[in-house]
Amino acid sequence: MNFPTRLVEEAVSQISKLPGIGKKTAMRLALHLLKSDESATVDLASSLVNLRTKTLYCKECGHISEEETCHICQSKKRDRSVICVVEDSRDVMAIEDTLQFQGLYHVLGGIISPMAGTGPDELNIESLMQRAAGGEIKEVILALSPNMEGDTTAFYLSKKLLPLGLKISTIARGVPVGGELEYTDALTLGRSIQTRIPYS
Amino acid sequence: MNFPTRLVEEAVSQISKLPGIGKKTAMRLALHLLKSDESATVDLASSLVNLRTKTLYCKECGHISEEETCHICQSKKRDRSVICVVEDSRDVMAIEDTLQFQGLYHVLGGIISPMAGTGPDELNIESLMQRAAGGEIKEVILALSPNMEGDTTAFYLSKKLLPLGLKISTIARGVPVGGELEYTDALTLGRSIQTRIPYS
Incomplete structure (x- = not known):
């Protein structure tokens, strides 16, 4: 790609490191940011850095948490x-x-x-x-x-x-709710018959 | 969506403001950043802010530029x-x-x-x-x-x-190079016949 400036090239290279985002999408996102208010980019950037630097993981279960122990592990109702x-x-x-x-x-x-x-x-x-x-x-x-x-x-x-x-x-494997029987793959359908449940 | 923390919610909300990125993709990207090195997020964030705050536009043609006039408008060869x-x-x-x-x-x-x-x-x-x-x-x-x-x-x-x-x-409209005639839409194919060019 023929990048107009080094800044664009650098931004596209960084954005396209994200999973599922190629160079073309990265370019589209970069141009979107250029067209939007400066505050939009600054807010996005700071929320990413905050997320990465301030996020903790629950010492009990490993879930993302605000504190040492997550709200699920802390809950008395669980x-x-x-x-x-x-x-x-x-x-x-x-x-x-x-x-x-x-x-x-x-x-x-x-x-x-x-x-x-x-x-x-x-x-x-x-x-x-x-x-x-x-x-x-x-x-x-x-x-x-x-x-x-x-x-x-x-x-x-x-x-x-x-x-x-x-x-x-x-967890049970079977035909998804709302799915069509005839379009379900043979493995899933076979499994759903083997692990059939009583109709109550 | 049941966000584990306010930081995650904020990041997902910011990421999903980008065009073509919904909440689920934003969540996937946020978790990717959480799993990667801290430097990856910091580099991404700073490249976005640099792009937005330091990019100039060519005063001649409006193209993204490093200087007041872009390299295309400056070029003696054009x-x-x-x-x-x-x-x-x-x-x-x-x-x-x-x-x-x-x-x-x-x-x-x-x-x-x-x-x-x-x-x-x-x-x-x-x-x-x-x-x-x-x-x-x-x-x-x-x-x-x-x-x-x-x-x-x-x-x-x-x-x-x-x-x-x-x-x-x-610019000419017609059948794309490498395209199949039978799958080209009628409008494009019709236009490509109307605006046919001499075979030289």
Whole structure:
């Protein structure tokens, strides 16, 4: 690309380091900022730096937090006998949005992926084992994405957790609500028949 | 969305103000920054602020520039009798990438769009008229996007420019190179037959 100035080139190079943003999109965003008020760019930049430099992680569950312990771990209303294990904080937010879970979380901070070079040691698994062995926990729900990495991680965790004698479950896989049966892939549909539930 | 902290909410709200980026993508980008080195965020933020606060616009053509006059207007190698009128600096870069144009540019800074509330007065049309009337210019190429707004703007400009007795042209519309004839829309294909060129 034929950049008009070094400033534009530098900004485009920085923006296009973000995941899913290529050079063309980065250029579009840079020109958008140039056309907008200066305060828009300054506010955006300072909110990014604030986010990165001031965000804490809960020392219990690893979720993004304002304080040492996140609001979920602090809450008196949560069921402290169930831990839901997720890949990252986005998953906590997604599950919280459903209003269907009242227990605690444990954020792994990633997923076992030999392709991406992420092994078990890079994840918050040691702290999960300590929490699980603490005596208060009765059930661990493995809420990992239903793909190769998620299944590998779930298998690894279940192997480590089973000796503790806890109940271990995974989230149900099946036909999505609102989905069309005929367009569901064979694997999902097959799984949904195998793990069929009583019609009550 | 159930944001874990005010910092995350603020960052997501700022990021999702960018065009084409919704809350979910913004959240993904925010989490990416949280996972990356602090320097990545600081560098990104400072490059955005530098871009916005230090970028100049060429006083001749309106293109993004490091100095008062851009490197294209300064160049001794350019043909000063032809001006190519474009919507914004991205178009200059796209045309420069083709290496097929040796003249000067004029960046309108937008396009006439009643829907978006952009009228001729918001665009750099006055300065274009002054350049066109200066005596040095012999041809004005209207290189605007082939859509409703582009055609409207081209029509408006041609009405203003024609009395000056200059040659006025627009970029050719036709079947894209590498395109399949049968998948080309009827309007484009029809236009490409009407404006057919001698096979030499």
